[in-house]
Amino acid sequence: MTAHMTPELHHEVSFFRKYIFSTDHKMIAKQFMTLALFFLFVGGGFALLIRWQLAYPGQPVPFIGHLLPPTWVSADGVITAEFYTQLLTMHGTIMIFAVIIPLLVGTFGNFCVPLMIGADDMAFPTLNMVSFWLFPVAGVLMMCGFIVEGGSAAAGWTGYPPLSALASGGQTLWIVSLFLVGFSSILGGVNYITTILNMKAPGMKLFQMPMTVWAVFITAVIIIIATPVLAAALSMLFMDNFLHTSFFVPANLIVPGKLSPHTAGGGQPLLWQHLFWFYSHPAVYIMILPGMGVVSDVISVFSRKPLFGYKAMVFAIMAISFLGIVVWGHHMFQSGMNPLLGTTFMVSTMVIAVPSAIKTFNWLGTMWRGKMEFTTPMLNAVAFISMFVIGGLSGIFMASTPVDVFIHDTYFIVGHIHYVLFGGSLFAIFAGLTYWWPKMTGRMMSETLGKWHFWITFIAFNATFFPMHILGIGGMMRRIYDPNVYDFLKPFQPMNEFITISAVVLGFAQFILVWAFIQSLVKGRRAKRNPWRANTLEWLAPSPPPHGNFDTPLHVYRGPYEYSSPESVRDYLPQNVPPEEVQRQMEEHRRREDTSRRAMSGEVHDHS
Amino acid sequence: MLDWLPENISTFGNGVDHLFGLIYYISVAIFGLVISVYIVFIIRYRRKKKSDRAYYHHGNNLVELVWTALPFALFLFLAFYSDGIWVDIKYPSHTPNPDVTIEIMGQTYMWHVRYPGSDGIFGHSERKFISAINPFGIDPADENGKDDFVTINQVHLPINKNVLVKLSSMDVIHSLFLPNMRIKQDAVPGQRVDVWFNGAKTGEYEIACAELCGSGHYLMRGVVTFHSQGGFDSWLDEQYARVNAGMAPTSKTDNSIAHLETQEGRR
Numbered sequence: 057m058t059a060h061m062t063p064e065l066h067h068e069v070s071f072f073r074k075y076i077f078s079t080d081h082k083m084i085a086k087q088f089m090t091l092a093l094f095f096l097f098v099g100g101g102f103a104l105l106i107r108w109q110l111a112y113p114g115q116p117v118p119f120i121g122h123l124l125p126p127t128w129v130s131a132d133g134v135i136t137a138e139f140y141t142q143l144l145t146m147h148g149t150i151m152i153f154a155v156i157i158p159l160l161v162g163t164f165g166n167f168c169v170p171l172m173i174g175a176d177d178m179a180f181p182t183l184n185m186v187s188f189w190l191f192p193v194a195g196v197l198m199m200c201g202f203i204v205e206g207g208s209a210a211a212g213w214t215g216y217p218p219l220s221a222l223a224s225g226g227q228t229l230w231i232v233s234l235f236l237v238g239f240s241s242i243l244g245g246v247n248y249i250t251t252i253l254n255m256k257a258p259g260m261k262l263f264q265m266p267m268t269v270w271a272v273f274i275t276a277v278i279i280i281i282a283t284p285v286l287a288a289a290l291s292m293l294f295m296d297n298f299l300h301t302s303f304f305v306p307a308n309l310i311v312p313g314k315l316s317p318h319t320a321g322g323g324q325p326l327l328w329q330h331l332f333w334f335y336s337h338p339a340v341y342i343m344i345l346p347g348m349g350v351v352s353d354v355i356s357v358f359s360r361k362p363l364f365g366y367k368a369m370v371f372a373i374m375a376i377s378f379l380g381i382v383v384w385g386h387h388m389f390q391s392g393m394n395p396l397l398g399t400t401f402m403v404s405t406m407v408i409a410v411p412s413a414i415k416t417f418n419w420l421g422t423m424w425r426g427k428m429e430f431t432t433p434m435l436n437a438v439a440f441i442s443m444f445v446i447g448g449l450s451g452i453f454m455a456s457t458p459v460d461v462f463i464h465d466t467y468f469i470v471g472h473i474h475y476v477l478f479g480g481s482l483f484a485i486f487a488g489l490t491y492w493w494p495k496m497t498g499r500m501m502s503e504t505l506g507k508w509h510f511w512i513t514f515i516a517f518n519a520t521f522f523p524m525h526i527l528g529i530g531g532m533m534r535r536i537y538d539p540n541v542y543d544f545l546k547p548f549q550p551m552n553e554f555i556t557i558s559a560v561v562l563g564f565a566q567f568i569l570v571w572a573f574i575q576s577l578v579k580g581r582r583a584k585r586n587p588w589r590a591n592t593l594e595w596l597a598p599s600p601p602p603h604g605n606f607d608t609p610l611h612v613y614r615g616p617y618e619y620s621s622p623e624s625v626r627d628y629l630p631q632n633v634p635p636e637e638v639q640r641q642m643e644e645h646r647r648r649e650d651t652s653r654r655a656m657s658g659e660v661h662d663h664s
Numbered sequence: 665m666l667d668w669l670p671e672n673i674s675t676f677g678n679g680v681d682h683l684f685g686l687i688y689y690i691s692v693a694i695f696g697l698v699i700s701v702y703i704v705f706i707i708r709y710r711r712k713k714k715s716d717r718a719y720y721h722h723g724n725n726l727v728e729l730v731w732t733a734l735p736f737a738l739f740l741f742l743a744f745y746s747d748g749i750w751v752d753i754k755y756p757s758h759t760p761n762p763d764v765t766i767e768i769m770g771q772t773y774m775w776h777v778r779y780p781g782s783d784g785i786f787g788h789s790e791r792k793f794i795s796a797i798n799p800f801g802i803d804p805a806d807e808n809g810k811d812d813f814v815t816i817n818q819v820h821l822p823i824n825k826n827v828l829v830k831l832s833s834m835d836v837i838h839s840l841f842l843p844n845m846r847i848k849q850d851a852v853p854g855q856r857v858d859v860w861f862n863g864a865k866t867g868e869y870e871i872a873c874a875e876l877c878g879s880g881h882y883l884m885r886g887v888v889t890f891h892s893q894g895g896f897d898s899w900l901d902e903q904y905a906r907v908n909a910g911m912a913p914t915s916k917t918d919n920s921i922a923h924l925e926t927q928e929g930r931r
Contacts, residue, residue, distance in 0.1 A: 137879040212876045218853060219836040219877060306854025308791050310799075310834045311772070325837055325852050360711065365723035390839065392852045395754035399747050406739035413735040414728070420701060421727070425719035427711035438706065445698055449691040456687055456742060458680045458749040462669075462846050465839060465874040529668045531843035533874045536882035544670050544843060544870055620718040627717055 069603070077189075079181035080603050081166045084188045086496065088162030089489070091192060092155050093570075098199075099150035100563045102143045109135045111549075111556035113538040127207060137537045141210040142226070144535055146201070148213030149230065152343065153237045154195055156477060159485045160346040161241070161279070162188070165248055165272045167492060171594035171601065172269050174257025174610040174632075179250040183243050190240035198233040201226030212535060214336070217304035217328050221296040221318065222311055231294045238283045238290070241342075245279035248272055257593060257632075260612035263367065264631065266592050268488075270370050271349025274377045278338045278345075281381065286335035289328060296323070304328045329391055333384035341380040343477060344444075345373055347484025348415060351437045353616075354487050355419055357590045358434035359426030360627050362617040365418045372411035372418075379408040389457050390464045398457050405455040412448050416441060427620070427627075431588075432506030436487035439514050443479025447472060450525060465535075468528025474521040486510070486569070493573075494587050498600040499580030505572035512565040519558035523551050589628045592616045596632060670843040673865040673890070677846035679749045687742065753847070759860045762828035764821060769799045770831075770838030770851040773880035775871060776800065777819050781811030782904045791854065799834050813907050817886035822896035823866055829859040839875035842888060848874055863890045 121133025201208025209230035211220035307321020385401035618629035787809015794801035871886035
């Protein structure tokens with residue numbers, strides 16, 4: 057607490073205001089992080105149940121099979137087909153809306169944006185609090201699906217009507233829950249844009265912002281363009297589902313044995329797909345751009361080298377966000393959409409691969425002639441790049457419409473999405489969490505545990521998801537309960553078992569990370585202000601930063617990537633050091649070197 | 665890896681597989697190149713001692729231009745090359761004149777298949793006539809529809825003939841997937857999409873549903889049997905005879921529940 061802090065930030069806040077209904081961006085970031093990591097284990101648990109069924113169809117779930125309620129498993133503990141479709145729906149929904157987006161946007165956006173631009177908090181702290189509290193409410197609603205009659209949503213995370221319009225109970229909760237999550241996103245997006253445009257430290261220009269801030273900024277723009285469309289679509293689906301209107305349901309629909317209650321008719325199932333993907337394709341970039349920002353920062357810091365092509369990187373993100381809005385139809389090549397549109401969406405999709413390629417090459421350029429230090433964050437960032445290359449290349453197969461005819465809705469897609477969302481987003485999240493952990497908590501994390509976590513995750517990840525491409529080439533459909541119904545899929549049973557075993561290892565390896573976090577909180581070494589010797593502003597604040605963040609006034613003189621600059625004595629040059637001070641330090645350093653050199657030569661002289 | 669592809673028996677399937685292979689080898693080459701550079705960098709550019717300084721360098725516009733232009737050219741080439749095949753498979757304007765036309769209607773969890781009968785003409789059908797016992801919505805007043813016959817999960821077709829499938833769905837979205845034909849098309853209620861293919865080899869091949877349609881999605885399996893022209897004709901004659909004798913299932917089929925039980929029983 058110093059005199060520099062403004063008086064209104066000085067007062068003590070109650071436990072309630074500090075830890076529960078906090079308006080402090082750092083506490084909100086930690087709340088997002090804790091809840092999202094909890095959901096990571098929920099969604100991961102669902103994935104393991106799915107994997108069990110695929111590898112050992114018809115066999116009771118080991119250890120917990122007999123504990124599960126009778127609506128989920130048969131009498132001897134085998135997952136039912138109904139529960140299986142609920143699991144795959146909730147796995148996708150939770151991982152996307154309750155894990156990846158809250159971690160990348162909610163956690164890094166909240167924690168990093170004000171600190172990296174030198175602000176004391178977000179522009180709208182109360183709005184920020186509301187944005188967080190919509191998330192647990194939505195989470196509880198979503199999970200309530202499992203205890204209502206008929207079970208949770210079971211129409212896939214994409215919720216295509218008429219299937220989703222015909223279900224009740226959990227499906228209705230799913231719609232309401234996603235609506236709230238969308239609201240949370242929009243509130244956050246507005247807040248990030250306002251904060252970044254208005255609250256940068258004096259002297260900081262737009263092109264002096266770190267890539268993480270740029271990425272969150274552009275992500276926020278995508279959020280406020282695309283999310284309202286999702287909200288509109290969900291509203292219509294809610295009415296179809298609950299009030300039996302017919303936005304997405306055609307006339308005279310026969311559901312097993314009877315006429316559906318949607319009597320008006322005239323609806324278009326494809327309309328939902330257009331609206332849904334108009335949001336959900338940009339959402340893919342919402343789930344990768346902040347990760348790209350984090351990785352750019354981590355790679356530059358631990359290569360001790362300026363980011364290669366900083367402006368090209370920013371323009372590449374802008375290009376991705378623009379093109380990301382005009383490629384949604386590539387999810388619909390086989391949907392019955394006019395194939396002429398397939399051609400146009402194929403061209404735009406091929407073009408969007410270009411800025412992603414630019415980013416990859418620039419990361420390589422950053423590493424070129426760098427002096428890399430392989431800390432845990434760096435290992436995860438490096439893994440991000442290599443996994444993103446695979447995820448990007450496998451995307452070309454789907455972009456090519458004739459190839460997509462075959463691999464659409466197969467495990468090839470499942471492999472691809474996991475290389476992007478796990479190999480990409482989640483490795484970036486691991487990189488970001490371990491990188492900012494000292495700043496967040498004031499404690500260092502064990503490098504040994506971090507590296508164990510990384511290596512086991514990296515190997516098990518590839519063993520789990522790479523073979524899925526082969527399953528897809530073999531034609532195995534997604535979302536099927538038992539592949540053995542089909543003769544052409546029977547040869548893949550050993551591969552499915554291998555994937556499941558790898559997935560179990562992958563799942564349990566995540567406990568190492570939790571252990572590392574807890575160990576660090578209990579007995580971790582105290583973190584210095586700038587343990588990684590980084591340039592960006594967040595490292596000037598105390599670790600952890602108090603309410604109000606900085607204890608010194610800030611002025612920004614340069615971009616964030618001045619590593620190994622010949623002008624500087626040290627191999628890093630923080631954004632806030634005035635040029636005169638840099639020059640003074642250099643002169644002093646030269647003088648000291650001169651003196652010691654003279655002293656050395658004097659000694660040599662004496663001996664001779 | 666491409667050896668895992670199921671056997672291809674359709675005419676346009678060779679083009680698809682060839683394109684698949686092309687993209688595969690391009691991807692492997694790019695991946696190999698990028699990852700080699702990457703591994704070399706990781707080994708070579710490590711910080712070994714504290715005084716190590718990286719090369720102070722902010723980038724190069726010419727290099728940026730090159731690695732923007734090259735992928736751009738490559739991806740545009742792939743897009744145009746792909747489009748040629750896409751046009752042949754899916755554009756209605758490029759669908760060849762059909763030798764055989766059938767209708768397929770998806771229903772939770774089965775495929776109804778309709779043949780035009782001995783007159784070769786489908787009876788008039790409309791969505792408003794669709795009911796649990798009339799999946800195709802055949803107009804009961806139309807004489808042409810009287811000899812139409814329907815099979816469930818069984819498609820019989822001749823080889824080396826252009827087959828046109830008029831595809832739709834009674835209830836939710838399904839997706840007709842014939843792995844060996846390299847064809848997949850969603851069946852959307854309230855909409856009819858034409859699918860064509862031409863099979864070159866006799867035998868039985870599986871049909872799957874590729875779009876989640878409920879908890880029994882995985883059971884939505886059908887079989888397409890390709891006959892020689894002679895075999896197909898005699899199969900048709902057999903069906904016509906049964907229609908005339910009033911034995912064949914016509915538009916009035918059993919309902920799905922009885923069918924599901926037989927499916928379950930088979931497993």
